[in-house]
Amino acid sequence: MQTGQEHTDRNGTGIASEYLTFTLGSEEYGIDILKVQEIRGYDTVTHIANAPEFIKGVINLRGVIVPIVDMRIKFKVGVPTYNEFTVVIIMNVLGKVIGMVVDGVSDVVALSGDQIKQAPGMGATLDTDYITGLGTLNDQMLILVDIEKLMSSEEMQVMEQVN
Template identity: 35%
Template sequence: MNMLAQKNVEDPILQWVTFRLGGETYGVNVMQVQEVLRYTDVASVPGAPTYVLGIINLRGNVVTVMDTRQRFSLDHGEITDSTRIVIVETGEHTVGILVDSVAEVVYLKQSEVENPPSTGHDESARFIQGVCNKNDELLILVDLEKLLTGEEWSELESL
């Protein structure tokens, strides 16, 4: 094994798709991103949990779109030309997350990722898996699996 390969094993490089939401920049693992869609009308679903914005038809499949702002404890935002629906895969689930805009794909070494700061009992802290200072900007890395609790994922299945 040459030195470069050895270094990559010791300090793996991961790719993150970054998006903007409520003035902050977040990142999700590129391997979990299926596609990025322009905003399309989301059909509201009566009887759905509050974190569900609605559903869309993605090439014949019904995909649930999550209200990311609600989940991140942010105020309701406006739909703009930059608004995107990021289709992500987490375990057995494929869901859409509504974001203000999608920025870029960044490469991060594992060593660049720091543990999230303790924010007490803030519920949104549980799905932050790390933070990173990239180009003088704080990047918050999201653990999509923990975006919902096990119970909520089950609830989503029976939507």
């Protein structure tokens, strides 16, 4: 399943989709480039009482209140640190602007259909509905994420209350 921006690949052999790649811990992920509004450094956030731990708070981005979600906490990837190298991807998700804290942003890559494999099912023990596939680029594997499915309806309701 492809969700990124589509265009003819360099070889002219098919449709390719573009993904912004980022790191969480030692893993590489990709999200649809069309969902990305901007990439910025981590600013001090205003904390929200009783919010889940992974919702760090909100920032004022040119007059828009933006909830900041730390994916390192959501995915339980080590102990997050916040410094001048911390990156926030500002995205449009289901009509809302959301900031996603990641360890680093790598590149924008185009993947053709034959470079994207279906994610293996993990059964009822692990919810992987948000993984649209596994992309391969050279010897690198990317976990392709549907950000709208990742943010469950319950989590989106919490963020809507933050807005």
